[in-house]
Amino acid sequence: MPVSVTLQSMATSLKQPNPNRAWAILFARLVLGLIFFMAGVWKVFQLGPLNHARKWFLPYSNTFLPVWSLWATGVTIPFIEMIAGALVIIGWRTRDALVGLGFVLAIVTFGHLLSEPLYEFHTHVIPRLALLLFVLMMPREDDRFSVDHLFQRRRIVGEATQK
Numbered sequence: 001m002p003v004s005v006t007l008q009s010m011a012t013s014l015k016q017p018n019p020n021r022a023w024a025i026l027f028a029r030l031v032l033g034l035i036f037f038m039a040g041v042w043k044v045f046q047l048g049p050l051n052h053a054r055k056w057f058l059p060y061s062n063t064f065l066p067v068w069s070l071w072a073t074g075v076t077i078p079f080i081e082m083i084a085g086a087l088v089i090i091g092w093r094t095r096d097a098l099v100g101l102g103f104v105l106a107i108v109t110f111g112h113l114l115s116e117p118l119y120e121f122h123t124h125v126i127p128r129l130a131l132l133l134f135v136l137m138m139p140r141e142d143d144r145f146s147v148d149h150l151f152q153r154r155r156i157v158g159e160a161t162q163k
Contacts, residue, residue, distance in 0.1 A: 022144040025135055026091075029146070032131040033088030036101055040082025049075040056111075063114060077104055088135070091146020098136045105129055 043052045053074025061067050080100050087097035105125055112119040135143075143149055 018142070021138065021142045025138050025143045026145040028131045028135050029088050029091055029094070029143070032101075032128065032135065033085045033090075035085070035128060036081045036104075037085025037089060040078050040080070040085055043078030044082055047078075049078050052078050060111060060114060065114075073107060077107070080104055091143060091148050092151075094135065094143065094146060094148050095140075098132055101128075102132055102136075105132070 043049065047055070053071050057070040057074030058067070060070055081104060084097035084100040084104075087093050088101070105128060109121065109125055112121070112125075140148070141152075
């Protein structure tokens with residue numbers, strides 16, 4: 001079967017209603033959101049944002065990266081993980097939260113590669129990235145168990161009653 005036909009059939013199948021897709025998105029959102037949320041909570045309330053920067057970012061001060069950028073990034077990331085993780089869990093502003101977490105993963109990847117060019121990502125980055133990409137690529141309307149979906153339905157009902 002030609003690749004174009006296969007891609008067309010995949011695209012068509014994504015347009016078909018499938019109740020299992022809503023559950024798959026929910027479980028992926030919950031797992032991904034919990035991973036980031038719990039890490040963020042630990043970094044903010046247990047380790048502390050300044051200690052997070054000291055422990056994980058300042059060791060890169062011997063590289064070309066300016067020290068101020070290491071402090072700024074090291075202090076900010078725990079809050080992004082905590083807030084975006086919570087948003088992903090409840091499914092509110094999911095796309096924005098996923099984009100933020102994608103940048104966190106890119107920064108983590110860059111940092112690991114800067115210190116160890118052959119760093120093994122299969123235990124840390126790749127599973128998170130796979131879940132993130134899965135949720136991001138699924139049709140928004142299939143994420144039925146989310147606050148975003150609830151707001152979208154309210155908007156549609158509101159528009160229909162105004163007509």
